[in-house]
Amino acid sequence: MLTGEQYKTSLDDGRATFFEGERVKDLPGHPVLGPAVDHVAERYEWLGSQAVDGRSPLSTVPQSAEQLRSMVEVVHHAGLMAHVTYTSIMTLATAAGRIAGAAPQYIEGINAFIEDAQKRDIRITQCITDAKGDRSRPPLKQDDPDAYVHVVDRSKDGVVVRGAKLHISGASLGHELMTIPTKAMKAGEEDYAIAAMIPVNAPGVKIINTSYAPRHADTRDFPISSTSACPEGFVIFEDVFVPNERIFLNGEVAQAAVFAHSLGLWERLGGLSAMADGADLLVGFAQLIAESNGLGGEGHIKEKISEMIIHATVIRACLEAAVTHSEIGPMGAAFPNELYTNAGKYTGAANYSLMVRHLHDIAGGSVLTAPSVADLENPETGDLVRKYMGTRNDVDGEYRTRLFHAIRDLTADAMGGWYAVTNIQAGGGLYAQRIVTRRHYDLDGAKRQALAVAGLLDSPAGAKG
Ligand SMILES: Cc1cc2nc3c(=O)[nH]c(=O)nc-3n(C[C@H](O)[C@H](O)[C@H](O)COP(=O)(O)OP(=O)(O)OC[C@H]3O[C@@H](n4cnc5c(N)ncnc54)[C@H](O)[C@@H]3O)c2cc1C
CATH class of the missing domain: 2.40.110.10 (Butyryl-CoA Dehydrogenase, subunit A, domain 2)
Structure with a gap:
């Protein structure tokens, strides 16, 4: 290594x-x-x-839901470059399985590359x-x-x-x-x-x-x-x-989409795992700044944080379901469930800006205007910043200032703008996630249930549906 x-x-x-x-x-x-x-x-x-x-650990190919769960954690912790590497290797392995019948001449080269990449x-x-x-x-x-x-x-x-x-x-x-x-x-x-x-x-x-x-x-x-x-x-x-x-x-035009489709699944699983942690982070900042502002018990603030908690929990649940309901592919590798991966990634992306809006609403204008760390250190201004950024004896002005810095950095500055667009576009964009979710959802099953509840299962149109 x-x-x-x-x-x-x-x-x-x-x-x-x-x-x-x-x-x-x-x-x-x-x-x-x-x-x-x-x-x-x-x-x-x-x-x-x-x-x-x-x-x-990046050379581990998960062979069960348990191994997939631990790989998701390892890869997430290993950072973005490890994540894109791991998903590339899993994409190649997945695609090799899918093109093996129609284009077997590439399999040896793909496998040789994977082995060499892992060795190097x-x-x-x-x-x-x-x-x-x-x-x-x-x-x-x-x-x-x-x-x-x-x-x-x-x-x-x-x-x-x-x-x-x-x-x-x-x-x-x-x-x-x-x-x-x-x-x-x-x-x-x-x-x-x-x-x-x-x-x-x-x-x-x-x-x-x-x-x-x-x-x-x-x-x-x-x-x-x-x-x-x-x-x-x-x-x-x-x-x-x-x-x-x-x-x-x-x-081989018939196989052209296989690689991107194989990648989409792994890429969105990584996106979902990052979103699950990201959503918890937004909840954490919302609660911390609400408490620092003296409003942790205020009704409308608790309402917004509850909504953020539900958002974070639904994303985490989709991640968990994607792993638990993983499927074992032809070569023995465990693949995340497409339906839960895409539905979770879509939910996280589509609601992200609303969650950030709640955080900004709760936090106040100091998200943008809190003085800098250097201002805290300047003998002419430091104590004054500490005094006016503090809210109570037990809420230090520097602590609250630094909380605002982190919230601005994450959600309201260059990185915040990057997240706002990336959540929507990366992994193929919202449209792609809608298409894949729809493809893997049991739409016929849902129609049958609706017909049964309406008492129409035996009608000619119902039987056709
Ligand atoms: C920060 C970041 C990191 C990224 N990382 C990677 C990466 O590592 N590797 C990689 O390959 N890509 C990466 N992407 C690219 C990402 O997957 C694309 O941005 C996304 O697929 C959308 O493509 P686009 O940007 O060209 O936008 P467009 O394709 O122009 O999409 C804009 C809008 O037009 C719609 N649209 C586009 N074409 C049609 C059409 N024919 N009919 C109807 N509607 C259409 C889309 O649905 C969307 O709503 C990254 C993107 C970002 C922002």
């Missing part, structure tokens, strides 16, 4: 990665991206401490979302044929791909880009049915980073985002050569 230091050194591999108009020469030393690298390195160390027989203890990011051009048109009808990643040249040794994948979490902090079609493809779109593993430092790959990490000199006012921000990558493939052994699908 890699140590944190070895991970940092591994990033110095000639990769072309950019931030705010400049090429980044030293990722670990970069003022905005460096802390994210430190965080990944620190999580490598933690995973090292959890190793079993020298193997990373690398980080893999998920490149699915294409630039997509005009959303109403398929790839072949786009004005620019590069709107979806596609093959532009073929030889006996491999293919050359061109296009871009956007919003890729942690792209610059990983070692490999799992590049897969974003949707189903049709006959004629063979060049777009391409799935491949592309090294981050492959010639022709360029990654433009964005980050909500705080730019302020004093990051103490950003207690959460200063340590947990992870950049997104705008990944460009400028005629990148991919050798045959790294190609996992090449022209």
